[in-house]
Amino acid sequence: MNATNKYRILIWIIVILVATNLSTIGSFYYHRMTEAEAPEAKQGDQNAIPGEQRTRFFRDQLNLNAEQLDQFREINRAFNRTARNIETNLAQLREDLIRELGTQNPDSARLNQMATEVGNNHRELKQVTTTFYLDMKKICTAEQQSKLHEIFQSMLNKDNQVNLPRPGNQGGRWRNQ
Numbered sequence: 001m002n003a004t005n006k007y008r009i010l011i012w013i014i015v016i017l018v019a020t021n022l023s024t025i026g027s028f029y030y031h032r033m034t035e036a037e038a039p040e041a042k043q044g045d046q047n048a049i050p051g052e053q054r055t056r057f058f059r060d061q062l063n064l065n066a067e068q069l070d071q072f073r074e075i076n077r078a079f080n081r082t083a084r085n086i087e088t089n090l091a092q093l094r095e096d097l098i099r100e101l102g103t104q105n106p107d108s109a110r111l112n113q114m115a116t117e118v119g120n121n122h123r124e125l126k127q128v129t130t131t132f133y134l135d136m137k138k139i140c141t142a143e144q145q146s147k148l149h150e151i152f153q154s155m156l157n158k159d160n161q162v163n164l165p166r167p168g169n170q171g172g173r174w175r176n177q
Helices: 003-045 051-062 066-101 108-139 142-155
Strands: none
Touching: 051 066, 051 142, 066 108, 108 142
């Protein structure tokens, strides 16, 4: 084999190795980026609405005009205040319930009372959510009402409980404990 052929073969081997390395690096980078985006995509699939962006979400989804948006903000503030208080009460009741169950001799009467309070809080939360929905429905057109119904239907979890945004949850999922 003469020197020219050896030189050409070496050039082609180098070109193939460079192409292979570049494709390996590109593939690695692509998979790394898609894996980083996967959790964000899953949250989107779960119809999550970030608590900080709920106004924008409803404005965009329902195509609310300026007057409707002002009314929505009032309805939303009232709902948030009440719902968060109820959720705080529920969290405290759950802690008290677990604490009582962990005592040496749990008081059945106290446990029954706490269970009743948990049930009352859940009922109140459902009523507040219903009021929020009906108030929203009043300010919406027929087309917007249909979309509102779809939004609420998508927020129902497997136990038919509407998930609420947790305070301070900026990227967050709607949760119900």
